[in-house]
Amino acid sequence: MKEFLKTFTIEQLMSYEANVCHVARDLSGASGIGAFSWKNADGFPVIFTDSSEVYSTEKFHNFYCEVELSLKVFVAVSNLMVSNAMAWRYSTAQENQKNVNQELCDLYSEMYHSQRYWVMDSGVFTDDEIGQILKAID
Known part of the structure; x- marks a missing residue:
């Protein structure tokens, strides 16, 4: 964590x-x-677990039914959801937005994209896991 x-x-x-x-x-x-x-995702943090423990959820709207995913996939999706939400939190694009901060918006946006590339390029996820992660967030 110190490196960040x-x-x-x-x-x-x-x-x-x-x-x-x-x-x-x-x-x-x-x-x-x-x-x-x-x-480390190109200088940005990613919280990672390699847990293969499987859980079911109906909370992903891009899956049309209940889906079983590993905790490893859930945590990867969660990283992307949080960094994306933080970018929007500080964005000027939101109407009636308070606490607009373009510097933080840009920082978290870059973090999101670095994490997304890390998911695809790090080699720690299988092709199936990458597909599940991208389907959940897109």
């Missing part, structure tokens, strides 16, 4: 971690995400 302190404050990283874990638990129904590590 040049870009983010410790409070931002802890908030990011808490949000990713919360979203992953909410989507999967898991009580927690277990052991995880911080990975």
